Amino acid sequence: QVCVDPLRQMHAGFEAVFIIYIFFMFFGVLNVVVGAFVATTQQIVEGDRDLLVRYERGRLKKYTDRLRTFFTEADMDGSGTLSW
Numbered sequence: 001q002v003c004v005d006p007l008r009q010m011h012a013g014f015e016a017v018f019i020i021y022i023f024f025m026f027f028g029v030l031n032v033v034v035g036a037f038v039a040t041t042q043q044i045v046e047g048d049r050d051l052l053v054r055y056e057r058g059r060l061k062k063y064t065d066r067l068r069t070f071f072t073e074a075d076m077d078g079s080g081t082l083s084w
Helices: 004-010 012-074
Strands: none
Touching (some): 004 012
16 A cells, blocks of 8 residues: 555556556566466476387387297298298
């Protein structure tokens, strides 16, 4: 109320303009803070996604290596084909 009293003495409309100004500035600063939080969170999620992709690629490579070993061992005559 200390800030508004001099404005009210000059003109009654200045008080409303000041309150509206404070309202919009408050939400402007809040928007910047939330935006920074969201950007940081998004960077963390993308890093996790890259880590997950690397992990799944490693699992797939191990699986294909095991399959290749299985079929290589199953090829008794070394012809590159399987037969009964």
